[in-house]
Amino acid sequence: MTIVYMDNAATTWPKPPEVLAAMTRTMEEAGGNAGRGGHRLAVAAGEILYQVRDTVAVFFGCSDPFRVTFTANATESINLILKGYLKPGDHVLVSPLEHNAVMRPLQFLAQQNIQWSVLPSAKDGRIDTTLIEPMIRQNTRLFVICHESNVNGVIQPIHEISKIAHSFHIPLLADCSQSAGSVPIDIDSDGIDFLVFTGHKSLFGPVGTGGIVWGSQANIEQITPLKQGGTGSVSDRYDQPDFLPDKFESGTLNIVGLSGLKAGIDWINRNQMNQLSSEKDVLLQKFLDEIRAIKRVQVFCAEKKENQGGVFSLIIERLDNGFAAQWLDEEKGILSRVGLHCAPLAHRFLHTFPAGTIRFAVSPFTTCEDVEICIDAIKMLAEKKETAHFL
Amino acid sequence: MKQYVILVFTSSHAIGIEQKLKKMGVPCKLCAIPRNLSSDCGICVRFDETNLETVEALVKTLSFDIQEIIATNY
Numbered sequence A: 001m002t003i004v005y006m007d008n009a010a011t012t013w014p015k016p017p018e019v020l021a022a023m024t025r026t027m028e029e030a031g032g033n034a035g036r037g038g039h040r041l042a043v044a045a046g047e048i049l050y051q052v053r054d055t056v057a058v059f060f061g062c063s064d065p066f067r068v069t070f071t072a073n074a075t076e077s078i079n080l081i082l083k084g085y086l087k088p089g090d091h092v093l094v095s096p097l098e099h100n101a102v103m104r105p106l107q108f109l110a111q112q113n114i115q116w117s118v119l120p121s122a123k124d125g126r127i128d129t130t131l132i133e134p135m136i137r138q139n140t141r142l143f144v145i146c147h148e149s150n151v152n153g154v155i156q157p158i159h160e161i162s163k164i165a166h167s168f169h170i171p172l173l174a175d176c177s178q179s180a181g182s183v184p185i186d187i188d189s190d191g192i193d194f195l196v197f198t199g200h201k202s203l204f205g206p207v208g209t210g211g212i213v214w215g216s217q218a219n220i221e222q223i224t225p226l227k228q229g230g231t232g233s234v235s236d237r238y239d240q241p242d243f244l245p246d247k248f249e250s251g252t253l254n255i256v257g258l259s260g261l262k263a264g265i266d267w268i269n270r271n272q273m274n275q276l277s278s279e280k281d282v283l284l285q286k287f288l289d290e291i292r293a294i295k296r297v298q299v300f301c302a303e304k305k306e307n308q309g310g311v312f313s314l315i316i317e318r319l320d321n322g323f324a325a326q327w328l329d330e331e332k333g334i335l336s337r338v339g340l341h342c343a344p345l346a347h348r349f350l351h352t353f354p355a356g357t358i359r360f361a362v363s364p365f366t367t368c369e370d371v372e373i374c375i376d377a378i379k380m381l382a383e384k385k386e387t388a389h390f391l
Numbered sequence B: 001m002k003q004y005v006i007l008v009f010t011s012s013h014a015i016g017i018e019q020k021l022k023k024m025g026v027p028c029k030l031c032a033i034p035r036n037l038s039s040d041c042g043i044c045v046r047f048d049e050t051n052l053e054t055v056e057a058l059v060k061t062l063s064f065d066i067q068e069i070i071a072t073n074y
């Protein structure tokens, strides 16, 4: 049975072959430790690292490669910003569709009297920008917005939100874990101060890569690093360096993974993201149109087509999600993701808590045939009377 | 011809400068830091006297501070 991979929101698969090739090449030809020492393999690694920085910066419209900080993933990036920037007594505004990568650090920070509230939105979780202002308190210090939901794929009006935030001199953190590589992002014209990305989703890098791009107005001096340690620089001092990129990058970086990330972004650039996205949109809309017509299937997606990313969820009345997903896998080779998707806030908001949903996410590697197999399988599931019957 | 080196605080900055200079067509080389100069980061950027002005102009546009530019007979 061939695999129909629909779990691209967890991590994309397959990756372009160039990604694997780049990683092997780095291991073979640039196997030194970037930033440590001056021999040729260390310098070769350092040069690759710089090229990755430059590629990421250009991709997000940032003019300075050193305003890219690498981390292991979006979770680490978000922890860095929330813990390094917020102070006791601060208040944070979040979207209703945040991931636990945001909510758990915020919950942890509640011990330091850091509070959060959820911005008002439409039924699909898209923030209603006309209702933002009354939510802003005197101690509101940050907006955290999941650019594209990993549950229903809703894309937030990041630019409009940031305009309001900035008029109150409040910075905006955009969690671009899902959107990076699939929705065009320009850090400054979108008004993003802290752009968080993870490498292994629509940027097609390997797991273990991610980072932050700092907007040109972001005040980096205010942010305390999450980690302190060796950087290969100013080693005569016990103090952490205060300059970029070393301030936030203690410890050996995942240079092999990052070279794969660069190859992933290069692949997107070669294939033109707009082209890839519009092909993906066509497939997804076909998928959505067909399953919305199936009785007993409830779909969770954006209310308007233009706000829809590559992810959506569904439930089938009277059918257990877990059994449905297992049947899809075992009988049809369809790999979906069932449960709460690390996003209890989003599921509570969508009234799908605690059972969660079955999530599907397409990628540029998804074919029309893949989508047809899914539609037929969902139809078959919806025809089963109930879980007991279908077992 | 007289040689100069740019000393920086971290090797990422040395590589950043080298890549920018190369893009501008200015010959330069990353090399180990001469022992008599103190810097910890391991590498510096070497270039020759004819490009001193260009390099100085570039350094003014960088987003980070460099340590210094010095003449060397190395």
Ligand SMILES: Cc1ncc(COP(=O)(O)O)c(C=O)c1O
Pocket: A009, A010, A073, A074, A075, A076, A099, A101, A146, A148, A149, A150, A175, A177, A178, A198, A199, A210, A342
């Ligand atoms: C919206 C969102 N934020 C954050 C994350 C966390 O990403 P990572 O596990 O790579 O840190 C994910 C991925 O699951 C996500 O979908």
